[in-house]
Amino acid sequence: MLKKLFYFITLTLISFNSFASHFTLVSSDLVSGKQMNVTQVFNQNGCDGKNISPQLSWENIPIGTNSFAITMYDPDASSGKGWWHWIVFNIPISVTHLDEDAGNSQLAKLPVNAIQSKNSFNTAGYGGPCPPLGDKPHRYIVTVYALKNTLPLNSTSSAALVNASIQKNTIESAAIIAMYHR
Numbered sequence: 001m002l003k004k005l006f007y008f009i010t011l012t013l014i015s016f017n018s019f020a021s022h023f024t025l026v027s028s029d030l031v032s033g034k035q036m037n038v039t040q041v042f043n044q045n046g047c048d049g050k051n052i053s054p055q056l057s058w059e060n061i062p063i064g065t066n067s068f069a070i071t072m073y074d075p076d077a078s079s080g081k082g083w084w085h086w087i088v089f090n091i092p093i094s095v096t097h098l099d100e101d102a103g104n105s106q107l108a109k110l111p112v113n114a115i116q117s118k119n120s121f122n123t124a125g126y127g128g129p130c131p132p133l134g135d136k137p138h139r140y141i142v143t144v145y146a147l148k149n150t151l152p153l154n155s156t157s158s159a160a161l162v163n164a165s166i167q168k169n170t171i172e173s174a175a176i177i178a179m180y181h182r
Contacts, residue, residue, distance in 0.1 A: 102126075
């Protein structure tokens, strides 16, 4: 009898885990492995994009999540340390998407209490891709993090400090890795 109960519980857990959903990030503007649209590309330093942050939405929020953070990072930048293009944190738990151009600090399209901190362009807000002309395609990792806490940081916090705080508080993350070269 105990052996049958054990098998029943094991099969139930396996079945439940087979249908369990994972934290996911989707975008109407980005596709993993594909070239980013010129809309998202930076509009300075020889690049002539529109510098519009992509639309993003996420689902299957992990239990224990108290806020979200979003980053866009280029690990292929010639700086040797990568390049932070966008950092947003303290996005309220009630928010499950950001509209296109939410990273424009002059439009106030972010949710209340969400904070954009300094990127590698040394500005708070979205700064799109602009790799060197003729360089190999760069990867742009757009990640949403489900965090167990809000972060005690502000818009002048460095990318390294915000990233370290995000990593310490991450429950789960989901990413889209888009490409860009010119």
